[in-house]
Amino acid sequence: MQLNNPDLLKNSSFIHGQWVESPQSFEVINPANEQVVANIFEVTPSQLEMAVNAATSAQKEWQALTADERAQRLMQWYALIIDNQQDLAQIMTAEQGKPLSEASGEVVYGANYIKWYAEEARRTNGAVLPMNNKNQRALVIKRPVGVVSAITPWNFPGAMILRKASAALAAGCSFIVKPSELTPLSALALAELANQAGIPAGVFNVVVGSNAQPIGEVLTMHPKINKFSFTGSTPVGKKLLAQCASTVKKTSMELGGNAPFIIFDDADLEKAIDGVMRSKFRNAGQTCVCANRIFVQRNILSEFVAQLTNKLNTLKIGDGTTEGITLGPLINHCAIDKVNALVKDAIEKGAQVITHKSEMPVKGFFYRPTLLIDVTPEMKIFNREIFGPIASVIVFDTETEVIQLANQTQFGLCSYAFTENISRLWRLSEQLEFGMVGINEGVLSNPLAPFGGIKESGMGREGGSWGIDEYLETRYVCIGNVQ
Ligand SMILES: NC(=O)c1ccc[n+]([C@@H]2O[C@H](COP(=O)([O-])OP(=O)(O)OC[C@H]3O[C@@H](n4cnc5c(N)ncnc54)[C@H](O)[C@@H]3O)[C@@H](O)[C@H]2O)c1
Numbered sequence: 001m002q003l004n005n006p007d008l009l010k011n012s013s014f015i016h017g018q019w020v021e022s023p024q025s026f027e028v029i030n031p032a033n034e035q036v037v038a039n040i041f042e043v044t045p046s047q048l049e050m051a052v053n054a055a056t057s058a059q060k061e062w063q064a065l066t067a068d069e070r071a072q073r074l075m076q077w078y079a080l081i082i083d084n085q086q087d088l089a090q091i092m093t094a095e096q097g098k099p100l101s102e103a104s105g106e107v108v109y110g111a112n113y114i115k116w117y118a119e120e121a122r123r124t125n126g127a128v129l130p131m132n133n134k135n136q137r138a139l140v141i142k143r144p145v146g147v148v149s150a151i152t153p154w155n156f157p158g159a160m161i162l163r164k165a166s167a168a169l170a171a172g173c174s175f176i177v178k179p180s181e182l183t184p185l186s187a188l189a190l191a192e193l194a195n196q197a198g199i200p201a202g203v204f205n206v207v208v209g210s211n212a213q214p215i216g217e218v219l220t221m222h223p224k225i226n227k228f229s230f231t232g233s234t235p236v237g238k239k240l241l242a243q244c245a246s247t248v249k250k251t252s253m254e255l256g257g258n259a260p261f262i263i264f265d266d267a268d269l270e271k272a273i274d275g276v277m278r279s280k281f282r283n284a285g286q287t288c289v290c291a292n293r294i295f296v297q298r299n300i301l302s303e304f305v306a307q308l309t310n311k312l313n314t315l316k317i318g319d320g321t322t323e324g325i326t327l328g329p330l331i332n333h334c335a336i337d338k339v340n341a342l343v344k345d346a347i348e349k350g351a352q353v354i355t356h357k358s359e360m361p362v363k364g365f366f367y368r369p370t371l372l373i374d375v376t377p378e379m380k381i382f383n384r385e386i387f388g389p390i391a392s393v394i395v396f397d398t399e400t401e402v403i404q405l406a407n408q409t410q411f412g413l414c415s416y417a418f419t420e421n422i423s424r425l426w427r428l429s430e431q432l433e434f435g436m437v438g439i440n441e442g443v444l445s446n447p448l449a450p451f452g453g454i455k456e457s458g459m460g461r462e463g464g465s466w467g468i469d470e471y472l473e474t475r476y477v478c479i480g481n482v483q
Pocket residue numbers: 151152153154155156160178179180181212213214215216217231232233234236237239240253254255256257287288289385413453457458
């Protein structure tokens with residue numbers, strides 16, 4: 001890795017403004033070549049306790065600053081992230097594998113949450129109520145929840161942290177995050193820039209370790225921690241949610257998806273296929289909002305398959321640091337095995353296969369982009385989050401049928417539909433049981449909008465004016481004896 005700012009490459013937890021080492025370490029692997037990128041010191045139980053105590057004391061001083069003072073420091077952090085965009089992208093591609101162009105985009109996407117919440121800090125308005133008693137006055141004020149802990153995934157190693165930390169810090173909370181052991185470097189680089197931005201020691205802490213469970217137990221059950229925010233798979237989310245019950249923590253859960261991507265025969269087919277390519281193959285299909293089930297109306301199916309097959313073969317597969325690469329590796333061997341099992345099951349149950357034609361790299365966790373046709377609800381791939389470059393195509397006949405099929409999942413994160421029919425647009429927006437609906441759009445994430453799911457895709461929202469509420473409590477103040 002050739003960095004302009006080598007200080008960004010850190011290898012230990014960041015606690016109370018200090019980089020803390022320990023006797024044990026774990027490796028971070030580059031998924032494009034399977035080489036060791038870094039050795040990271042494991043956080044120890046005593047260092048975890050130190051992080052909670054630091055965040056507890058720092059939070060009192062942080063919330064005492066004015067919103068303007070917090071916003072100034074957040075904007076300093078934003079400016080440093082943008083100034084170091086290239087280096088942050090290099091670090092992200094080295095540990096996660098996405099093409100540099102996508103990594104660079106993620107850096108800006110994450111930074112824009114800081115920019116949004118620096119402004120939102122100034123709008124945590126309360127209310128004065130029209131009291132029904134002449135000797136009383138009533139008002140409502142917003143207060144920060146306090147100390148926030150978070151656990152985040154490997155697929156967006158920067159943005160998933162910033163989507164939480166920006167709102168939490170803007171609200172006046174302190175923050176302790178455990179990033180994925182697969183991608184800790186991006187989080188540590190962000191901590192370095194937070195430190196340089198003048199965010200006080202103890203306000204933003206990063207704890208890293210290869211064994212997530214014991215760290216998670218502290219972050220979900222410690223009595224000094226007021227709020228827990230998780231982004232990751234639904235099975236892990238359920239486990240952590242249960243752990244939070246022991247101290248009744250306020251929680252946010254951003255979990256797994258199974259997005260339907262519906263293409264009606266009145267759609268602009270070229271735009272729909274572009275939408276499929278952007279939604280399906282971004283991050284090699286490793287996003288929570290990827291098109292996971294592509295529903296195509298019967299009378300345009302053959303044209304759709306022909307055009308998507310051509311587009312599939314335009315994907316350039318390889319190391320994300322190479323110019324022009326548009327599809328990187330999966331995160332590890334385990335991910336390859338999971339995708340293989342879903343494809344195998346689908347073929348055994350009758351799916352037809354079309355695969356990308358080019359040579360695949362010898363090293364690295366690369367997966368050949370694949371089109372599966374004749375997919376049915378009986379196949380595991382219809383009901384599971386694929387998390388790989390597999391376009392799974394299901395044919396349908398009527399709108400009623402496809403809405404029923406689209407909703408036939410325990411997940412409810414994101415959904416998409418391509419149609420030029422305005423009335424149908426409204427029916428879909430109201431009847432698709434998902435937290436987000438993209439109409440004639442394959443990528444809808446935006447810091448100004450509420451990102452989140454329903455059903456087993458989670459609870460709470462990140463982004464927009466909704467996101468800061470996750471880190472605020474509503475307090476009712478009643479003033480009596482007013483003459
Ligand atoms: N809804 C969203 O906004 C969103 C965004 C990104 C990813 N995701 C989801 O995340 C998943 C992919 O990420 P992943 O593979 O990192 O998910 P994961 O659930 O395996 O891991 C997520 C985080 O949880 C930690 N973890 C795992 N087991 C734990 C335990 N027992 N105790 C404490 N921590 C534990 C991991 O170390 C990691 O930091 C997908 O399901 C994807 O849909 C959702």
